[in-house]
Amino acid sequence: MRRLVTAARGRSRVPYLWVTIVAAFVSLISLVPLGFIAWITVQTGWETASKLIFRGRVGELLINTALLELCTIPLTIVLSVALAWLTERTDLPGARLWAWLAVAPLAVPAFVHSYAWISLFPGLHGLTGGVLVSVLAYFPFLYLPVAAQLRRLDPAIEDAAASLGLNPWQVFFRAVLPQLRLAICGGSLLVGLHLLAEYGLYVMIRFDTFSTAIVDQFQSAFNGPAANMLAGVLVSCCLLLLAIEALLRGGERYARVGSGAARPAARLLLGRMLVPALALNIATVALAIGVPFVTLTRWLYIGGAEIWRIDLVGSAFGQTLVLAVAGGVLATIAAAPMAWLSVRAPGRLQRIFEACHYYVGSLPGVVVALALVTITVRLVLPLYQTFATLFLAYIMLFLPRAMVGLRTSIAQAPVELERAAMALGRTPFQAVRQTTMRLAAPGVAASTALVALGITNELTATLMLSPTGVETLATKFWSLTSEIDYVAAAPYAVMMVLLSLPLTFLLYAQSRRATGQ
Template identity: 35%
Template sequence: MLLPPAYLFVRSFEDGVGNVLEVALEGRTLAVLLRSVVLAAAVTAATVLVAVPLAWLTARTDLPGRDAWTVLAALPLVIPSYVGGFVFVSMLGPRGILQGHLERLFGIQELPSIYGFPGAFLALTLFTYPYVFLTVRAALRGMDPALEEAARSLGSSGWETFFRVTLPQLRPAAAAGALLVALYVLSDFGAVSLLQYDSFTRAIYIQYRAAFDRTPAAIMGLMLIMLTLAILYVEARTRGRARYHRSTAGAVRPAPTVRLGGWKWPALAYCGTIVALALIMPVGVLGFWLARGLAHGEPLRLVWDAALNSVYVSSLAALATALAALPVAILAVRFPGAISGAIERLTYVGFALPGIVLALSLVFFGSNYAPWLYQGLAMLIFAYAVHFLPQAIGSTRAALLQASPRVEEAARSLGRSPLKTMATVTAPLARSGILAGMALVFLTTMKELPATLLLSPTGFDTLATRIWTATSEAFFARAAAPALLLIAVSAIPMYLLTIRDRMKL
């Protein structure tokens, strides 16, 4: 995890401290930093407001088709930001598909511009809320309902119980998801670039591509790391040292299903609206471009070889990242302190950095110090683990907070070693969080682009690289088929995860 910041530190201070201060305190740099912070804060707040009700409806209520809604609500996570940005421009732009239909029907000549903050805010909110949705839903599924039942037996209403008992227990999971959203927004390039919002990541990318001297880009990368550390500090201060497991003996059992009654229709409308904007509209626009390409003679390319490569490397990355995340999460939850806190926070640095910065740091390391790993599959998996480790740690940590350490202590007192206790007691207790983390890593690895482009073995194409190749050359019809295939392939593990969770396997 120290490789990316070490690379940035070396590049930044090549010309001395004075040059670093000059670039960092420049008015344009500070303005870009402020815009990035505003966008990250707005998107993070919006995703929590969207995802928490959605998670509760699909985990605790008798919502019709809630397993299907779970899969559909998580799928926007697999839509690459550069595809999502193109979809919004193509659909909602001043001269987009929607405006064309409105002009024919009502004579509307032009829609309000979606470029800038409104478009970036809307796109990133719709494509990142699954981070909060999956972690909160996993916490709801693993939560012991005893406290809620005690509150109801003492006369609290359903709403009072939710806000005073359930919601506080969800704070670690919501904070873990919100932290991922904030860092993702800071590192995103595709959506902000296509929607023309000047964020920190876009400035770093332009500096890397347009300037021969990459030192200013490295300095801005260091500033992004400092911003990440500030966000982690605020998150740690708000997290506190509260306990979220029960202190008495007893077995965790499923919470009773809440009957929606007349609220069923508003709940369905809410879920339908979110899924329509975040999934159906992008899929519809991709389908439009696919049909348009086929009508003009474009051959149908489903690129099954790239799909198999994507599934293979994403599965390896999910497994490796989950294994790496479990001991870090255990250390942070069971042995809180300065060292464990520093180790946990360090893992978030790689996630906050733009993919191109992370990839270039590993290219520097591989070409100079580990040539036997350079452009090999092991280096690619390593890059994914560095980039997406916080996704697995956040959900695993939230699940461990709800598991009483007394069970682990009992296993140790009966003679089991720490490693056996972790494998046979701790990991099963945190199962829901581990699976949610693996799902997050799998889905985001499927769409990862910069690391794949720079670090993958020669000839190793994935669906993300095929989509990027087509969209970068403005062949949108050619990109539609692999983009739709990416969404379809990613739906399978999400569906299996939902069924496994429901059946308690």
């Protein structure tokens, strides 16, 4: 038996090499935008570049971005953990319904959230508006992994803590919360990257960030060097965010062999806290779902049947659906090698590869798009404005979304199962496919759905890279809102929501299926 285990461990080194090569190739592709920025910097010259970087405008954007991150992420963590705890571990009436409603805001694109709030409250601008809409638009990215992790926790851990005399609050903070660290760090990183890259939301709220400044430089002033210097600072912000997440995540192991306690965790009786708990859920749903619903209903009522151009809306819907599904599958496949390596073989080299996968998610789509435009025009002209280039942009932009779900699922699949499968004669790739990837299948589906959601709502890269004649729901919506034609834009916003709802439900269903519920 010892010989079999030793042989299995030796054979397990084989997939590491090939998976590392594939992950390195994806990382190299991800570095294309960074190489583009570096190339522009060299062409610009250090003297001009330093003047563009070390100026008051950059300092103002840094302060705005830092305030946005520091205000939004903690609020999102508190809200998401509170909602997850109430829906998964308490006797909250209608817990399943509230859990679904906590995920539903993902079906509303971030710039549609801001469109809804600005329509009802035209004076909502600046940091306050940006933080409010950002929390409401992005908290489901944290709620989903935290709720899933709560369902997977062994209740014996809490029983042991309670047997030591800890009250329910102490049990939560000392026994449960540390077990949620991986989910909180992963979700927070995803939210933080979205805050760095988001464009449409902050343009409508009139809050300047690096993304809005970069797009403004490219589209209004046509100042490529200035925009690329801003993009370089934005990449630095992303790397700092990655370093903080890696430090907080640590290297602890979260998987276990065996099913743990056979019973589900006991639900805490809310008692006098029932009314505040219900109020929190009602307020969150009203602000995150109710406001967009009221706004869209109002504009649809004003526009009447005349605004429903079936030929135009239907064509945009079909093209968006095809791009979202295909892009989601491709991005998940591209992210899988790195997600597996980050769990099975963490190290300095893997951390570098992982950073390459993540940093590109902080870039606005316009930077990635311009890098690809420059390369295709100068080197491979036949690929200019083709689906191949567009899908490459989608893969780079949404690698972080695919990584988070995959990494969390793989982390909870014990490596001992792979070794046992190889000891029984499976090849390394068969062992990974038949054990780890089967256990991680819900995370794979969730990652694909997350990417598809992002593509459904993607704006700038699609505008610049899509082949002639391709118009998605997002690009049509944006062109109409840019003309202040909110009434005509309403059908496209509604169709984006309708297209996103099944994907959102899939995320919710897979999250529950992953824990056998």
